[in-house]
Amino acid sequence: MEIIPKIQLAVADILTKQHQLDTAPEAVTVSPTKREFTGDYTVILFPFLKPLKSNPNELGHSIGGKLVEQSWITAYEIKGGFLNLSLSNALWKELLEGVSVDARTLDPQPKILIEYSSPNTNKPLHLGHIRNILLGWSCAQLYSAIGYEVIKTQIINDRGIAICKSMLAWQLYGEGKTPSKTGQKGDHFVGDYYVIFNQKLDEEYRLWQQTPEGQRIRETQARQDQDAGSFYKAYANTYFNEYSSLGRQSKELLLKWESGDPDTMHLWQTMNDWVYDGFNATYRELGVGFDTIYYESQTYLLGKETIEDGLAREIFYREEDGSVWIDLEDAGMDKKILLRSDGTSVYMTQDIGTAQHRYRDFRFNRMVYVVGDEQEYHFKVLFEILKRLGEPYADQLFHLAYGMVDLPTGKMKSREGTVVDADDLIAEVLMEARQAAIDRGEISDLQPQEQEKIIRAIALGALKFFIIKVNAKKRMTFNPAESLDLQGQTGPYIQNAYVRIRSIIRKAEQMEVSRGGQDYELVPEERELISLLLLYWDTVEQAALGFDPSGVANFAYQLAKSFHRYYHDFSILRAESAAAMAFRLGLIRKISMVLQHSMLMLGIDMPERM
């Protein structure tokens, strides 16, 4: 039974029958009463005053008077245009009984495919990926809870010029080192060669700028108002493509890869495997995973085929130089290239192929891409192209475009080395949580392994909550110092509420608790807690359908906060009567269930002690 619809129905019924005003239940606004007023739920009278030519007092008494005839409403009070209703103890207890965290079921069960993380294989994961991963994982939990079958996946960009740069740098400067020999994590190892490549390229470019050729090109091509620095900066791409030896070598490597050269393929596979080992270690740390993984090296060919097919169907057209395009100007977008003049594929081509592969594999009802909002236009175009290709799933696609993560000092820039590394960040919160645990000493009697488990839950709880509590669509500022906080509006604050409850329940199990007494009169704090619990599934559903887990995070915080206050003001194990104690144990047990479930939705574990 849901309480708000029940009230809506009752009020609508009165308006329709007593006042001859046909009213749909949904047209009645009902919300929990604000704390400063007496009552549990509030009906807003304003919308009905004009059509009934009535005033708040008259209408309020009419509706309220009728409502208190029912046993479940005990009192009403009119304040301005608001009708505040008080519910009976019996109803509150019944509502509390009905609180559950069982996953919903849907028939037929829809299938949703969620893509997240999707890194390139040339550098380790960073803070931006963490936000992406948390959002994707959380959406997966949410959809699963509301009854969907969820397939978690990613697309790994394992081919292309970037990985070739790392491969070349390793060939030239690697001296046969491997992650196992250096003891380094594979993704960091390979990422370092990507950095080395860029350093060597910079050196090479600077030297070239001093050569007669470099000088001549600047003199002939620079605009008058352009100094040497800004000219060379703008020219870097052309230099890489036309003059650079490193550029030439890495492109040769790419061509060798595309022609399937065995040595190149072997090196490529080896280095990518190192990277995957590293990624998997980070995913394990974060407690996330995937059901299936797609690699661009395996999907881009289908993309290319589809382009040829679309060309034949005249959805696309070929330019004189051989490149293939689609014209989307009639849909308010630009022309978009789909195959380069040399026949190689671009990002869009690959994404088309990947979408088709997935649909063939899973026949999903919906597919969601968790990708930063900087790529909004790309996905708008992708979805439009899939629609024009006549793909059956084309109107069931969604781009979860989350905002970028900034630092207090500004944007993260890999060139300037201001990127926050995922592994470093996790290590840092772990250290912080470990130190706090030592200082408190609450868990020092546990086995080291047990302690470590708790510390991990707390550390990751802090980090994850700090990120997931912010509305997904909004750009956010990540303050590393604040992310280490374990107090206030944080994950550990919520975990602490749970731990307090678990501690009471463990103690209660040692005691003789009498079942009994229906005569307990609820205090306002208890009514408020139950009414919060009743909002839980709406919150989950809204978060899922809106692809924004932050609502669940804020809910969990709100519930924990109300509980902490309640805990402070009322004793459970020393309640004034057996009936009070029995009721309160039941209440906090439900609170702990909902807290745990809501944090599960966010990918955060609850420790039993902390």
Added chain:
RNA sequence: GGUCCCGUAGCUCAGCUGGAUAGAGCAACUGACUUCUAAUCAGUAGGUCACAGGUUCGAAUCCUGUCGGGAUCACCA
């Protein structure tokens, strides 16, 4: 320039399909542990909800315009 997003306390953020006196946390100050875990609780202080119009019984919320910040418009991914 076109399109899209954002602007709420010193800082980081809530504020649901419009509803009562706009809320939290951090930072500052004050108080509460012989009592269920003080990673807690209570209190003080802090606001022109960017600005200006409009719609409405009622606007932080919806509409229009202005200002400020950001993203994007590659034969990059």
